[in-house]
Amino acid sequence: MDAIRGVIRKMFPAKTLKQVIGQNVSISQQMIERIELWGAMYRGQGPWVDDQVDSLQIEQGICREFANVCLNEMESSISNEQLDKIYQAAIRELNENLQVGIGFGSFCIKPLGGSAVEYVTADRFVPIAFDARGRLTSVVFIQVKRISEDNFYLRFEFHEWNQDLTLRIQNKAYHTSNPISIGSPVELSVVDEWAGLPDDVMYQGVERPDFGYYRNPIKNEVDGSFCGVSIYDSAINLIKKTDVQFGRLDWEFESGxxxxxxxxxxxxxxxxxxxxxxxxxxxxxxxxxxxxxxxxxxxxxxxxxxxxPEFRDQSIINGLNAYLRRIEFNVSLSYGDLSDVNDVDKTATEAKIAKKRKYNMVKAIQSNLEDCLEDLVYALAFYNGMTRSGYEFLCTFKDSILVDEEEERQQDRNDVAMGVMRLEEYRAKWYGETLEEAAKNLPEVAAVEE
Structure with a gap:
């Protein structure tokens, strides 16, 4: 898989892609290089990782946390029973692929026929055009078939959806023995599994793109395009510092x-x-x-x-936790998601703000994911001949973890009334006091109990 990624990266220069596709692409060389960096970091291969510095895989931890919270108690279904079975099978591996998509900034879900789908990460497709609200409407999917060490077949699958409700799909194949060259055009039939694919086909009356596209709800400051940005892009240097700091901790134990x-x-x-x-x-x-x-x-x-020698581990651990807390802030996680929860020295107000920050990011991710799934459902209906079936797509995110502050406060009041939460615990949580301070500050009538 790494070898195939290498081939795609080398043939990814925007100039080369324009020559193959025959039109401008909506991705810059700077964005291509940033996607490569995000991917390397996700795999624990950041450019700073060496014999002295290991990757803590913080990137995967961040993505896993957001994906798990976003999909926790997600309920989605289709009113048409047959189409719903196809859809439920298609999203069976949604969680693990959403994790990767959050790390790479975006991903596509492409139907393959029946209930089969392919989750395509940002390093394996080229965005061609977006609509006004950032939905991907034209794209090229890249498939690499490696026959031997220096024998590759490349397939470019071009999907173009237009506002006039037309969908055009083209397939182009190339053969190359040199990974830094795109090679020469060949017939699709030279690869058995591509033999039945159309060279060029046009569909009429298609109401949406024939794939689902998800991108992170983060403004693209890399090149200003609608291309998705990794959830940890703003924390790249902090992640590097954290990996290096952990290397110091590892060395402290080894040398001591x-x-x-x-x-x-x-x-x-x-x-x-x-x-x-x-x-x-x-x-x-x-x-x-x-x-x-x-x-x-x-x-x-x-x-x-x-x-x-005397260990200096505590000061190093304190520094490590400081970095982790800053990463939590930058990527919109709550304090304690990555850092030591017992070492989070924050007031109750700061903790609530952090929780609200995470809540807002999760809701934004869920909103974009719902749009992606809605387009996927249409694509599944299109390829299974059910667009006229009158189906209805239902999607709700009832996440018990994401409780609004007022709802949480009211629940705590109910717990106090039920006797399962003490008054001083309530004050400590909502007034930013210690348990001792809260007990002293209780009204006299509430403090006198048998």
């Missing part, structure tokens, strides 16, 4: 391992008898604990020196 420095004379072979024969053997010492050095002790001094 307890050890005993032993003079080499104490490690000299000594005579031993085994099986009636005399031979020289080394003392049985723990290789991890004992380190042989030329200490050059004399005058009866000890031949051993203990090495047990």
């Amino acid at each position: 391992e307890r050890a005993v420095h032993v003079d080499v004379t104490a490690l000299q072979p000594t005579p031993a008898i085994s099986g009636g024969k005399s031979k020289l053997v080394l003392p049985k010492l723990n290789k991890r604990l004992y380190r042989g050095l030329n200490i050059s002790k004399s005058n009866g001094e000890e031949l051993y020196e203990e090495y047990s």
Whole structure:
């Protein structure tokens, strides 16, 4: 898969794409390079990762959290029973693909016939045109068929939907032995699985694009286009600093391992008898604990020196948590989603603001996802001959985690009235006090209880 991604990246220059497609594309070279960076980071291969710095895979953690919260208790269905079965099968793997889409900034869901669909990440399609509200209307999907080390077949599948309700689909195939060259045009039939695909076909009366397109609800400051932006784009440098900081923590434990420095004379072979024969053997010492050095002790001094430095781990951990909290702020997560929840030194007001920030981002993601699924449903109906079936698409997001502040406060009041929450707990939560302060500040009539 990495080799195939490499081929796509090398043939992705905007100038080359324009030559193949025959028209301008809605993606810049700068955007192509940023998508490549987001993808590398998602796979734990950020440019700063090396022998000393490992990736904490924060990127996947961010995407997984948003996808899980967004899809938690999502209810979507189609009134037409047959079409609903097709749809439910099509979205079976929605969660894992939404995670990747949030990381790459966007993804497409392309019907393949029946209930089969393909989730296409942003590094495997080229946006051609968007409508006024940012919905993708024309796109080229790229498929790479690798036959051997230097033998590739490339297929460009061009979908163009227009406001006059026409849909045009074109397929072009190329063969190349050099990954940095797009190669020469060939017939689709040279690859068995492409033999039945049309070179050029036009459909009339198509009301929507024949695929679902999702993009993150984040303004594109990379090139100003409607191309989706990764959820962690604004935290790239912070993620780098966090990975490096964890490398420091790892080194602190490794370099601070307890050890005993032993003079080499104490490690000299000594005579031993085994099986009636005399031979020289080394003392049985723990290789991890004992380190042989030329200490050059004399005058009866000890031949051993203990090495047990004081760990500085807490200050490094504090710095790590500071970075994680800043990442949470930048990507609109709540405090404690990534950082140590016991180390989140925030007031109740700040915590509520952070929760509201996450709530707003999740609702925006859900709104864009609903648009994507609505277009997908139409595409499934189109390819299964059900656009005239009178179907209705229903989609609701009843997420119990995303409770509005006033609803949460009212629920806490109900819990107090039921006796399952103490008054001082309520005050501590909503007035930003400690439990001790809250208990002291309770009204006298409420404080006197048997």
